[in-house]
Amino acid sequence: DVKVTQSSRYLVKRTGEKVFLECVQDMDHENMFWYRQDPGLGLRLIYFSYDVKMKEKGDIPEGYSVSREKKERFSLILESASTNQTSMYLCASAAMITYEQYFGPGTRLTVT
Amino acid sequence: DQQVKQNSPSLSVQEGRISILNCDYTNSMFDYFLWYKKYPAEGPTFLISISSIKDKNEDGRFTVFLNKSAKHLSLHIVPSQPGDSAVYFCAVLTQGGSEKLVFGKGTKLTVNP
Numbered sequence: 001d002v003k004v005t006q007s008s009r010y011l012v013k014r015t016g017e018k019v020f021l022e023c024v025q026d027m028d029h030e031n032m033f034w035y036r037q038d039p040g041l042g043l044r045l046i047y048f049s050y051d052v053k054m055k056e057k058g059d060i061p062e063g064y065s066v067s068r069e070k071k072e073r074f075s076l077i078l079e080s081a082s083t084n085q086t087s088m089y090l091c092a093s094a095a096m097i098t099y100e101q102y103f104g105p106g107t108r109l110t111v112t
Numbered sequence: 113d114q115q116v117k118q119n120s121p122s123l124s125v126q127e128g129r130i131s132i133l134n135c136d137y138t139n140s141m142f143d144y145f146l147w148y149k150k151y152p153a154e155g156p157t158f159l160i161s162i163s164s165i166k167d168k169n170e171d172g173r174f175t176v177f178l179n180k181s182a183k184h185l186s187l188h189i190v191p192s193q194p195g196d197s198a199v200y201f202c203a204v205l206t207q208g209g210s211e212k213l214v215f216g217k218g219t220k221l222t223v224n225p
Contacts (some may be wrong), residue, residue: 004155031211040121041203043156050211058212083120090198099144099205101213103155 003027004104006091012110019078021107023091030096032074034058034066036087037106043090049074050096081111115139116204118216119159126224131189133219135202140183144205145211147176147187149198156201160187 007022025032030057035058045058047066055066063085067075074093078085088108092101121178125131125195137145143164148156162169162176162185175188189196199220203213 009153020164035215040217042118043215045212045214048212059214092155094211096211099211099213100146100161103148103157105155106153108153 004091004093004102006089006104006107007064008090008107009105010108010110012112013078013081014112015082017078017081019081019109019111021076021078021089021091021109023076023093023104024072025074025091025093025102027047027093027102028071029093029102030071031048031094031101032068033092033094033101034064034074035090035092036060037090038087046076081109083089083111086110086111114216115142115206115214116202116216118200118202118219120219121217122220122222124222124224125192127194128191131187131192131196131223133187133189133200133202133221135185135187135216137183137185137204139204140180142204142206145176145178145185146203146205148187148201148203148215149196149216150201151198159200180225189221192221194223194225197221199225 005066028034034046035043091104094101146161150156170209199218203215
């Protein structure tokens with residue numbers, strides 16, 4: 001079974017803090033993704049990566065950055081957290097030859 | 113502008129009946145479509161997909177229909193079970209060489225016992 005794990009299920013941070021969200025997958029997938037899910041807005045792509053040290057902006061990259069130093073690990077960084085970044089963050093991975101993405105359980109981030 | 117639209121935010125059906133979830137897309141060049149199911153406090157899980165070369169794909173109780181001329185796809189669940197209660201997202205594979213998915217906003221299905 002594909003397993004995608006995220007470092008925290010729940011996180012509370014203060015405005016202005018630097019926040020790191022970690023994602024690890026164990027299936028040797030090339031592609032990894034970060035989404036946020038908000039009520040009424042569905043899943044929106046923040047960043048994705050199709051190889052180590054490679055990254056591409058998604059639909060809503062502003063206020064975020066990412067890091068992929070190893071194939072299995074994809075980190076999302078909020079350089080200076082703001083209240084409008086309170087959301088559910090979902091990481092996903094996919095093999096290069098398929099389109100089905102496998103998601104982690106999500107991190108519920110609250111910025112106060 | 114939304115590329116993928118799920119116009120019904122919610123749907124309620126009785127156990128044993130058919131559930132039909134709908135999705136419309138804007139770009140006729142999209143050629144691969146997926147459905148995901150999401151329970152509260154969990155990540156979405158892949159359910160079923162369909163390529164544009166087909167008009168139907170079936171997997172057990174789940175069937176996806178694709179109407180390319182109408183740019184419409186639907187997910188049928190027969191018979192519906194209370195455990196099917198979840199949010200369902202449709203997604204399309206975008207063009208341009210990268211395996212990006214664009215998701216609809218989701219439809220919350222409630223199956224009543």
